[in-house]
Amino acid sequence: MVSQIEIVLKERARGFHLITDEIINKLPPLPPIGILHLFIKHTSAGLAINENADPDVRFDLENIFNHLVKEGETYYTHIYEGEDDMPSHAKSILSGASVSIPITNGKLNLGTWQGLYLCEFRNRGGNRKLVATILS
Template sequence: MRHCSHEWQVNNGGRGLYELTQKLQAWLREVDAWAGWANLFVPHTSASLLLQENADPDVRADILDYFARLVPDGDPDFRHRNEGTDDMSAHLRSVLTQNSLIIPVREGRAALGGWQGVFLFEHRVRPISRRVLVSFQGVMEEG
């Protein structure tokens, strides 16, 4: 068994879903991962990670619309507003999603379903840079 880890800086344009699937697949090839587990973790309280459909962009739009209705920016009942009207809503959206993913790796690739993709889900409105910690534990490809 071996372990590899890395940190990505993901610059984004503000609230939205940013696909990381190809970045993950490329990194697994780079480290010669063969079989085991990939773990992704976002160390932020206003961004999260999703495993979601990556074929139809309407899915992403519907997710964003749903969260806008579920946790609206600027809710007058929010006490925490230190960084603007999207501050507390971003924290709540993060609570409702997840900050880590564990994905099986088979034959050197993340074993995702045919329509699945890995996404950074940015909850803040303004563009921001996020850290994503990625690691692999398992068997490396013998070359």
């Protein structure tokens, strides 16, 4: 069986944000066994699974991504929406646009220290839309 819903996440500031609870609260009841696939419908943000306990990880990831993909480089040509425009697209490729999480006993089967991240790469990204597909 397959079901699918669209989830709209509230607007967030630039950075890496835990969204596990927000996602769980917007999902229908989950099957006993299956897979949840999440896809973000944007090219300037991403999804990831990572550390859910220490906020320093999210802070450090922001710094790492900003070090790897700098704003204001003179070789960028896609700059129509500001200095964070092209870097946000490059960062979204690095983070990825989707994640898949096993469902076990009707719950997301994440590790003890794992959480779902919205990786917001724009200074003002707005609400972000996800497609959640539940396979059972």
